[in-house]
Amino acid sequence: xxxxxxxxxxxxxxxxxxxxxxxxxxxxxxxxxxxxxxxxxxxxxxxxxxxxxxxxxxxxxxxxxxxxxxxxxxxxxxxxxxxxxxxxxxxxxxxxxxxxxxxxxxxxxxxxxxxxxxxxxxxxxxxxxxxxxxxxxxxxxxxxxxxxxxxxxxxxxxxxxxxxxxxxxxxxxxxxxxxxxxxxxxxxxxxxxxxxxxxxxxxxxxxxxxxxxxxxxxxxxxxxxxxxxxxxxxxxxxxxxxxxxxxxxxxxxxxxxxxxxxxxxxxxxxxxxxxxxxxxxxxxxxxxxxxxxxxxxxxxxxxxxxxxxxxxxxxxxxxxxxxxxxxxxxxxxxxxxxxxxxxxxxxxxxxxxxxx
Ligand code: KG4
Ligand code: ZN
Numbered sequence: 001x002x003x004x005x006x007x008x009x010x011x012x013x014x015x016x017x018x019x020x021x022x023x024x025x026x027x028x029x030x031x032x033x034x035x036x037x038x039x040x041x042x043x044x045x046x047x048x049x050x051x052x053x054x055x056x057x058x059x060x061x062x063x064x065x066x067x068x069x070x071x072x073x074x075x076x077x078x079x080x081x082x083x084x085x086x087x088x089x090x091x092x093x094x095x096x097x098x099x100x101x102x103x104x105x106x107x108x109x110x111x112x113x114x115x116x117x118x119x120x121x122x123x124x125x126x127x128x129x130x131x132x133x134x135x136x137x138x139x140x141x142x143x144x145x146x147x148x149x150x151x152x153x154x155x156x157x158x159x160x161x162x163x164x165x166x167x168x169x170x171x172x173x174x175x176x177x178x179x180x181x182x183x184x185x186x187x188x189x190x191x192x193x194x195x196x197x198x199x200x201x202x203x204x205x206x207x208x209x210x211x212x213x214x215x216x217x218x219x220x221x222x223x224x225x226x227x228x229x230x231x232x233x234x235x236x237x238x239x240x241x242x243x244x245x246x247x248x249x250x251x252x253x254x255x256x257x258x259x260x261x262x263x264x265x266x267x268x269x270x271x272x273x274x275x276x277x278x279x280x281x282x283x284x285x286x287x288x289x290x291x292x293x294x295x296x297x298x299x300x301x302x303x304x305x306x307x308x309x310x311x312x313x314x315x316x317x318x319x320x321x322x323x324x325x326x327x328x329x330x331x332x333x334x335x336x337x338x339x340x341x342x343x344x345x346x347x348x349x350x351x352x353x354x355x356x
Pocket of ligand 1: 010137138139140141164165166168169180181182183186284285286287288289290312313314
């Protein structure tokens with residue numbers, strides 16, 4: 001069964017064709033990184049407009065790369081949420097139009113569930129034995145879940161303030177590194193000393209919630225100097241905090257990355273032990289981080305899985321894969337239908353309300 005996936009929840013316009021939830025026939029991602037780099041973060045209004053421009057060529061490319069004809073597509077899957085409303089609407093409406101015109105079923109997918117199923121696209125794939133503990137770490141989310149079966153999640157915890165990727169991006173901006181902060185901090189960290197600064201690991205305790213805003217503030221205190229009162233009064237003077245000239249960006253990057261990764265690893269490993277998990281799964285943009293991967297493997301006696309680098313960040317193959325597993329029964333029974341009432345969901349916790 002071929003599923004066409006469409007993803008426009010944030011700043012990537014993506015489309016892919018996936019065979020039977022496992023095999024990527026194509027995977028096209030048009031990134032808007034250059035567009036948003038000048039603002040140091042995603043500018044929602046610009047993101048929606050760029051999706052409108054990109055969506056048709058990206059979907060066409062996905063179909064042509066898959067070397068199939070449009071009528072070979074069995075269903076259309078689209079990210080319904082969570083994400084930026086204006087961005088989600090572009091993908092959802094395009095998918096509705098395709099479904100209406102082609103008569104193929106339309107499936108709304110939770111973006112976070114999509115990140116999890118990016119692991120089903122790795123080759124060779126080994127069927128997991130549930131339960132597994134899943135850490136989703138991206139620009140918008142930090143969620144710790146217990147996955148007890150296909151599409152069956154219990155939320156164990158998550159961030160109380162900034163998401164892990166958001167913290168990387170904000171600290172990247174402080175350090176005057178290019179956007180997005182994550183990969184650039186990882187590069188800088190390779191040349192830095194992770195014990196140069198002892199940044200807070202924050203929120204220790206017998207729970208599975210995270211907090212990264214204190215860590216970000218600690219980094220800010222370390223690397224910037226505030227303008228003096230006299231400078232603030234002076235007309236035309238630079239009033240923003242300035243990066244200190246004597247601080248090693250590489251050391252700060254390495255120490256920050258270490259503190260953040262340790263906090264993620266400690267809770268994930270503890271949750272896995274407590275819930276007798278057989279494996280630890282990681283997904284989302286920050287799961288691309290080499291130091292996080294290495295620490296997780298070092299601290300856990302369980303196998304640790306993460307997606308290949310190109311499937312850590314947002315893509316539509318994971319959306320098509322999630323749709324396949326979420327609707328496996330309907331697919332088998334041939335009862336899959338289009339839901340044209342499907343609306344976007346800006347907020348959509350996974351596992352919070354029992355199942356989805
Ligand atoms: O999953 P994703 O593409 O988008 C969301 O769903 O949010 O994740 C993007 C995030 C960004 O914050 C980016 O800085 C971070 O993932 N990221 C990384 C790395 N690569 C991307 N963070 C740390 N290390 C990396 N190598
Ligand atoms: Zn994502």
